[in-house]
Amino acid sequence: MVSPGVSRVAVIGAGTMGHGIAQVAAMAGYETVLCDVDAARLDRAIARIEATLDKGVRLGKVAETTRDGALARLKPVTGAAEASRGAHLVIEAVPEVMELKMRILSEVEASVEDGTVLATNTSSLPVSQMAAALRLPGRFLGLHFFNPVHIMELVEVVEVDQTHLRALNRAMWFVKKLGKEAIRVADSPGFASSRLGIVLGLEAIRMVESDVASPEDIDKAMVLGYRHPMGPLRLTDLVGLDVRLDIARYLHESLGSEAFRPPRLLERMVADGRLGKKTGRGFYDWPDES
Numbered sequence: 357m358v359s360p361g362v363s364r365v366a367v368i369g370a371g372t373m374g375h376g377i378a379q380v381a382a383m384a385g386y387e388t389v390l391c392d393v394d395a396a397r398l399d400r401a402i403a404r405i406e407a408t409l410d411k412g413v414r415l416g417k418v419a420e421t422t423r424d425g426a427l428a429r430l431k432p433v434t435g436a437a438e439a440s441r442g443a444h445l446v447i448e449a450v451p452e453v454m455e456l457k458m459r460i461l462s463e464v465e466a467s468v469e470d471g472t473v474l475a476t477n478t479s480s481l482p483v484s485q486m487a488a489a490l491r492l493p494g495r496f497l498g499l500h501f502f503n504p505v506h507i508m509e510l511v512e513v514v515e516v517d518q519t520h521l522r523a524l525n526r527a528m529w530f531v532k533k534l535g536k537e538a539i540r541v542a543d544s545p546g547f548a549s550s551r552l553g554i555v556l557g558l559e560a561i562r563m564v565e566s567d568v569a570s571p572e573d574i575d576k577a578m579v580l581g582y583r584h585p586m587g588p589l590r591l592t593d594l595v596g597l598d599v600r601l602d603i604a605r606y607l608h609e610s611l612g613s614e615a616f617r618p619p620r621l622l623e624r625m626v627a628d629g630r631l632g633k634k635t636g637r638g639f640y641d642w643p644d645e646s
């Protein structure tokens with residue numbers, strides 16, 4: 357039932373993304389090892405997966421046998437080397453820090469077979485720079501999942517120049533077996549999703565700045581006129597204005613396009629602590645979150 361050549365998966369980092377990736381892998385039938393340096397975080401991650409699966413069962417979206425099978429296939433471990441041993445695919449989901457990711461990847465590479473595929477879930481760091489740190493860069497690629505992993509259908513499969521076809525095919529299969537849709541993208545800043553999504557969000561902010569329309573009406577233009585499930589300003593509030601500002605600065609610097617220059621209004625709102633839903637105020641008021 358699982359992908360050719362892959363029956364055992366290791367996920368390094370059990371935070372927001374790692375626990376979700378481990379959950380969907382275990383649900384799809386993979387023997388899944390979930391690893392975190394922090395034992396308390398690891399416990400929380402397993403409890404979170406249990407709670408999500410229980411909720412799925414209560415709502416009739418997950419079969420009891422799927423929940424029980426997934427939990428039986430999931431193994432928590434605290435060391436990255438131990439977690440990776442015997443794995444056919446290792447996905448790192450540690451914090452977005454290049455040095456940390458490179459260290460983890462070379463530690464993992466030292467404990468796996470040559471045929472093991474290694475992947476990063478980075479959302480913005482250059483995948484090719486990480487590949488350069490590996491003994492066998494042909495085994496490496498990006499698998500960019502979206503949050504929350506068990507709900508979001510898209511995975512960006514990020515190729516670098518060295519990625520072997522065999523590694524790419526394994527990764528594409530894996531994504532398919534998770535019941536998700538893969539798109540292939542070259543390693544370039546913002547991949548496909550952030551690059552387009554950020555442009556729309558920034559332009560919407562520029563329109564608020566120059567009084568073209570209210571945030572509500574700009575969002576309605578996209579929801580009703582273009583059938584987007586949510587307007588770009590509401591989405592910016594949900595993601596966090598600080599997160600979007602960081603991405604805009606990075607894309608502006610790396611792509612050199614004016615389309616990514618952060619609008620003054622965004623910089624001012626972040627400086628004022630109006631970060632969106634998490635602080636109770638952004639382009640909208642979020643009274644329950646304040």
Ligand SMILES: NC(=O)c1ccc[n+]([C@@H]2O[C@H](COP(=O)([O-])OP(=O)(O)OC[C@H]3O[C@@H](n4cnc5c(N)ncnc54)[C@H](O)[C@@H]3O)[C@@H](O)[C@H]2O)c1
Pocket residue numbers: 368369370371372373374391392393394397436449450451452453460477478479480500501502503
């Ligand atoms: N949060 C998102 O919406 C999102 C979406 C797509 C991609 N990403 C990317 O996914 C990656 C992880 O992000 P996150 O939001 O899950 O972060 P997070 O902070 O929630 O989780 C990271 C986990 O890694 C663990 N960790 C740190 N050092 C470790 C080590 N040496 N060995 C094992 N575990 C270690 C931490 O204890 C933590 O539990 C980042 O590269 C991020 O850019 C995040």
